[in-house]
Amino acid sequence: MKGLLIISGLGVLAMLAEIFKFKKLLLPMVLLGIVAAYAFNFMEWTNEYSISYFSNMISFDKIGIAFSGIIIATAFFWFILANDYFEEDTNVVDHFALVLFALVGALMLTAFTNMTTLFLGIEIMSIPLYVLAASQKKDLRSNEAGFKYLIMGSFASGFLLFGIALVYGASGSFDLEKIREYIALNSSGMPMFFYVGVIMIMIAMCFKVSAAPFHFWAPDVYQGSPTLITALMSTVVKTAAFAAFLRLFMVGFAGVSEVWTGILAGIIALSLVVSNFSAAMQTNVKRMLAYSSISHAAFMLMVVLANIRSNISVDAILYYSLAYSIGSIAAFGVLYNVTRKNTESIEAFNGLGKRNPLLAFCMTVAMLSLAGIPVTSGFFAKYFVFTTMIGTHYKWLLILAVITSAIGAYYYLKVVIAMYYKKPIHEEAVVIERSNVLVITLTTVIVIVIGIVPGLVSEMFKF
Amino acid sequence: MINGISINYYLLLSTVLFIIGAIGVMARRNSIIIFMCIELMLNAVNLLLVSFSTLHGDASGQVFVFFIMAVAAAEVAVGLAILSMIYRNVKSIDTDLLSNLKN
Numbered sequence: 161m162k163g164l165l166i167i168s169g170l171g172v173l174a175m176l177a178e179i180f181k182f183k184k185l186l187l188p189m190v191l192l193g194i195v196a197a198y199a200f201n202f203m204e205w206t207n208e209y210s211i212s213y214f215s216n217m218i219s220f221d222k223i224g225i226a227f228s229g230i231i232i233a234t235a236f237f238w239f240i241l242a243n244d245y246f247e248e249d250t251n252v253v254d255h256f257a258l259v260l261f262a263l264v265g266a267l268m269l270t271a272f273t274n275m276t277t278l279f280l281g282i283e284i285m286s287i288p289l290y291v292l293a294a295s296q297k298k299d300l301r302s303n304e305a306g307f308k309y310l311i312m313g314s315f316a317s318g319f320l321l322f323g324i325a326l327v328y329g330a331s332g333s334f335d336l337e338k339i340r341e342y343i344a345l346n347s348s349g350m351p352m353f354f355y356v357g358v359i360m361i362m363i364a365m366c367f368k369v370s371a372a373p374f375h376f377w378a379p380d381v382y383q384g385s386p387t388l389i390t391a392l393m394s395t396v397v398k399t400a401a402f403a404a405f406l407r408l409f410m411v412g413f414a415g416v417s418e419v420w421t422g423i424l425a426g427i428i429a430l431s432l433v434v435s436n437f438s439a440a441m442q443t444n445v446k447r448m449l450a451y452s453s454i455s456h457a458a459f460m461l462m463v464v465l466a467n468i469r470s471n472i473s474v475d476a477i478l479y480y481s482l483a484y485s486i487g488s489i490a491a492f493g494v495l496y497n498v499t500r501k502n503t504e505s506i507e508a509f510n511g512l513g514k515r516n517p518l519l520a521f522c523m524t525v526a527m528l529s530l531a532g533i534p535v536t537s538g539f540f541a542k543y544f545v546f547t548t549m550i551g552t553h554y555k556w557l558l559i560l561a562v563i564t565s566a567i568g569a570y571y572y573l574k575v576v577i578a579m580y581y582k583k584p585i586h587e588e589a590v591v592i593e594r595s596n597v598l599v600i601t602l603t604t605v606i607v608i609v610i611g612i613v614p615g616l617v618s619e620m621f622k623f
Numbered sequence: 624m625i626n627g628i629s630i631n632y633y634l635l636l637s638t639v640l641f642i643i644g645a646i647g648v649m650a651r652r653n654s655i656i657i658f659m660c661i662e663l664m665l666n667a668v669n670l671l672l673v674s675f676s677t678l679h680g681d682a683s684g685q686v687f688v689f690f691i692m693a694v695a696a697a698e699v700a701v702g703l704a705i706l707s708m709i710y711r712n713v714k715s716i717d718t719d720l721l722s723n724l725k726n
Contacts, residue, residue, distance in 0.1 A: 275687075276683075280690060291705075300723055314661045321668040
């Protein structure tokens with residue numbers, strides 16, 4: 161909770177920076193603040209019980225704190241990566257404030273206990289991102305991305321709200337625990353519209369995490385937005401949306417799992433097939449990563465599908481989020497530096513192995529991790545997800561997942577092949593800033609370390 | 624029952640409004656009309672929440688409506704800003720012109 165408050169404070173501070181003229185100091189202050197937020201968040205980890213705030217609207221339990229930790233850590237790396245993005249822009253402070261407020265929304269989503277905070281968290285996270293996606297005013301593609309994101313986001317919010325209203329109509333409460341009790345008490349006599357409400361909430365959440373067939377906005381938005389904003393969307397936003405999804409369906413609607421598991425299994429299967437086949441056909445790397453994020457969404461949804469309320473599934477989704485976020489930060493960091501003066505097509509990577517060996521190596525590790533090849537953390541992430549799925553009825557999904565992962569390896573390796581075996585278009589070396597080198601190397605090291613010693617993260621939970 | 628009218632009618636009315644809004648978002652090409660349709664969807668939800676709130680005799684549903692109104696206003700403010708930016712670039716608010724993002 162203190163982490164959330166600190167980051168809200170930082171957001172307000174960022175808005176004051178223009179008036180009181182400390183723009184230059186803002187980045188160090190924000191980085192310090194984020195470290196402080198992480199520290200406070202970590203201190204709350206040792207609490208044996210969870211304290212709820214605002215008459216049980218929000219409550220940071222261990223799961224919430226762990227997800228908040230991942231989000232804050234990713235945001236820290238992101239801010240270092242984005243330092244020159246902020247310098248280039250004229251309205252620096254507004255960008256800082258928007259990103260920080262989006263983070264506040266993300267943190268709310270990790271710890272909500274009430275439908276009100278779920279809705280507010282989603283909106284506080286999304287509205288700044290609509291602005292950020294459209295932040296390149298003269299670029300029509302960025303405008304289009306922002307507009308599409310806004311329309312699809314509000315459309316999904318409409319579904320979410322209608323679902324919440326129906327669930328409220330049946331149970332008479334917005335509180336997750338009360339809804340859970342209601343389901344337990346009335347397991348046979350619930351009105352039809354309650355089930356409709358649950359399905360509508362699920363569809364809205366699938367929009368937010370961009371799972372097929374509700375994914376069509378994601379490639380356009382990811383491609384059109386500035387690269388660093390895309391990085392933010394595919395790490396922080398994704399993690400937060402999954403934390404929300406997990407809490408909603410493990411705490412709130414676990415009792416009516418027979419209604420939603422079948423539909424969710426269909427969504428996962430479709431996402432796996434659509435994303436991997438479409439990604440294999442892309443030539444734009446940003447678009448390819450968008451489809452790759454859809455396939456990762458499908459993997460994380462599998463944990464929700466397994467519906468085991470135990471530490472195994474929390475561990476699995478937590479490890480997956482961490483591996484995916486950190487790997488994505490590395491990949492997008494390289495992509496940002498390579499495509500800065502270049503096209504976004506895969507040819508931009510040609511010959512990177514000679515032009516900048518370190519960058520090429522980091523990109524290789526990131527790609528291998530996203531593809532789920534051993535020694536990198538992506539392998540164990542997939543492995544943990546599969547272990548949660550073993551005991552369920554959906555073994556066919558497991559087989560489908562393995563097959564589509566094999567197709568997935570093709571497009572990730574396409575980038576690696578371009579880097580090492582293709583002749584470069586421009587011969588000159590790729591020069592990047594020292595801070596970016598630091599972030600990319602550090603994230604790559606983390607990807608390898610938690611791949612070699614997965615127990616560092618996966619055994620954090622002892623309930 | 625609220626004032627002698629069964630809750631099902633309220634449910635039916637808001638569902639119809641919601642569906643009209645949803646179809647409007649998908650079918651219309653004018654951006655302003657799309658925003659109006661999104662508002663219609665959200666107001667259908669408001670109506671539903673208020674009627675359920677009266678049915679249960681519980682104020683929290685009505686408080687939720689305030690949140691929805693505030694958030695909808697914020698969303699439309701951002702949306703119109705983006706729209707005016709687009710208008711400056713292409714001199715139109717037709718969504719058919721927004722198809723520059725493809726592989």
